[in-house]
Amino acid sequence: MSSSNSLASWLFGSSVVRAEEAEEEAAAAVEEAEEEEEAKPEIKVQTAPFDARFPTMNQTKHCYTRYNEFHKCVKEKGEDCEDCNFYARAYRSLCPSEWVEKWNEEREAGNFAGKY
């Protein structure tokens, strides 16, 4: 753990390591953390990455695509697959919460217009 911390501090700077530790405490406070694993999850300071499919200012399709990719991943790989977390974090970062709520309600009602 200390070696990964020192690697993280070399890569990202000591403030980021402290930020990670602060974030880990915050994440643990929010979740009812059953995952008290020996290795704490490394939370990097990150957000939805730049997507070359959407290089311009209009990111509407980017948000919608990430949301659909998440549900496509869930359908193909199952609900608990870790790979889908990337798409989940991406659409949560990009899409306004009202949009996500509306789409989730449409899914529950069977009215969602997307493919998955």
Next chain:
Amino acid sequence: MVSIYSFCFPLLSFLLADAAESWQVSFQDPATPIMQGIIDFHHDVFGFMLFILGFVLWIISRTLWHFTISESYRPDNEVVAKIVHNSFVEIVWTVAPSFMLIAIAVPSFALLYSMDEVVEPSVTLKVVGHQWYWSYEYADYAIDDTTAVVYDSYIIPEDDLELGQLRLLEVDSRVVLPSNTHIRVIVTAADVLHSWAVPSLGIKCDAVPGRLNQVSIYMQRFGVFFGQCSELCGANHGFIPIVVESVSFDDFIIWLEAKISEI
């Protein structure tokens, strides 16, 4: 929210306010490389404009002086009587302005394309315009669809202002962002058109319902930056200010952690 700078703002607000000032003519102090680029480009173009203005005024006044009726009938005034056409002059006054336009276009396009440069952001801020308030979302660390940091930002009415605060510019909940970090800002609206504008950061981005507009900012210093809604949106369009507070990354994490624990 009490910021760490709030103790000094009432005393030093004339120093620290990156906000509109009375009788202001120039730009607000820049805090991002884009705004600095805009100011530099403005200086470039203004220099050319002053040169062109001086040159044109000189030529017009000389022309008016030489071509008055009394001057043109003077027998010794050969210049006036003989000027009927001149191809060389016509070529010069077509080519020289085109060179000037190129000289103006080069820094213009350099700035324009530099604003589109893609840098991987570290933080995403979502801005949603409503009638008549802004709401901000920090969802990078959301565990599920409902645990993002979301809050509304209303103007502080004039009656509730404290000493040193700025009228029509202060809000109850500021946008806190880390300095020296690439930040992606996604702007949208929930009802009608708005526009999220912060002059010190060089940002003015229309908030369109049903559309996500992206701008990127990189604040190079700490500070508190003020802006106002810039697209007519109803009766209280003039009363939806924006306040961005740039703090160190550590302070940003502490603030975000406190916000997350409030969810």
